[in-house]
Amino acid sequence: MQQEALSFLSSTFPSHHHHHHHHFPSFSRLRFHNFPAFSFKPNTSSSSSLFFPPKSPDFPSFPSTSETLESDIHEKLLYLDSLGIDFLTLINRHPPLLSAALSAVKSVVDYMTTPPINFSLPDFRRLVSMCPELLTNPLTSHTIPVITFLLREVGVDGVFDLRQALRRRPRLLACSVDCQLRPTLYFLQRVGILDPHKHTYLLSCSVEQKLLPRIDYFQKLGFSRRTATSMFRRFPQLFNYSIAENYEPKLDYLMGEMGRDVREILEFPQYFSFSLENRIKPRHQACAEKGVRFPLPVMLKTNEAGFRDTLEVCCDSSPPLKTSPFYCTNKDS
Structure with a gap:
């Protein structure tokens, strides 16, 4: 169905749809010749906002699958455009949005932009642009458990700090609590980072692919596991830096041009910042x-x-x- 929808969109919209939103004409002025006419009410469910025109005697009694798909896409396009979200750009990055139910998308928007979460619309647009999965992940079985985990298990102190954490790392909202966030939390706690609520940006990192290799890197320089771990405990941001683009060139300069001993970074791991x-x-x-x-x-x-x-x-x-x-x-x- 997504392939059919993408094919339909490519034939309906001009080829330059990947440009920025302000280059598009207003969606309210676009002529959708292939769509049946209907009214749009952003604050109602999709079932109550569709009003099909009187059917011609030559039309079938029920809309075809293609007609239904086009109507659903049109409805989502208008709704997201009313929020200032570029639907066409977003589906190129995240095609599952095509098949997401409009009612589910609206539920996510309402939850994230009303109290108690209460993101402003500009902040919400930024979250979606960096984490489009937010609009398609199930609200009750994914998004709400992520937020509950951050507040209860990580110790994020209230909604204000929660918004700050999600602004800094929107990808947290795409992570599974059981498969990603909780294992990383336990790893950070074992390392000795006792205030993980201050370092929530690390929770979206893979322990095996990102965190452990950075400790291993310093072990290869000759530091013991305990010594290397102590650096990360005192300066957790060290986990977030690239080995190839940060560690290596700065250590090369420290030991080469500056002629210093690598052990100086043990007392001052902030050097890498x-x-x-x-x-x-x-x-x-x-x-x-x-x-x-x-x-x-x-x-x-x-x-x-x-x-x-x-x-x-x-x-x-x-x-x-x-x-x-x-x-x-x-x-x-």
Whole structure:
């Protein structure tokens, strides 16, 4: 049925339907020659919002499967367009939306945009654009259990924090509680992350494919399992960084250009949160030009003005005591 619907849509709409929504003419002005006429009422069920015109004596008593399919699609298109959601773009990314019942779609919209969840319409549109499965996953057997899990088991503190968590990681709404979210929660707790409600963005990550390989990576560098795990416990965001695009280039620069020992990151795993090009390299080069060497936190955590002031104090006046966090030395440069 989805193939038939896609074929129908491709013959009904112009080929440029993948452009942004504002490039389309208003759907209310489109001429749907193949659709029977009917009225549209967004706040009523699909059964009460369809009013077919009087049938001609030549027409069959019941609409054909094709006619019913076209009517359902038309109804969904108008409803989603009334919310500012581009139906045509969305079905290209998530074809199951074609066969989803309009009443089920409306139930999801009502649940997510009214109290207690109460997402604003712009926020809801963003959720759908990043997680179109939200519109087709069963509300009572999927979406509500996900939200209940976040509130009761993860410890998300109220609806405001729930909305914040879902804004940050809409893909949580596409995850199964039993197969994805709960196993990841248990893994984080075993690692020693006792405040998972602050790191809900990690719950959509696969333990086997994403979380464990990152711990294994640091073990391959020579750290013990316990030591590597302690870094992630103190800085859980470390789980969210790419090995190839983050860990490797920053460690190469740390040990190569900067000439530092890899063990420095044990005390400062936040090193990986700073931009290599915009923060790490410029700060290191500024220190190298002055012939000084700061501890990584001093070099990277301060703002630009604070860093420059610290650099000037260290180079142009009496050096600070060795016990000071600003202590620097020329011999390691």
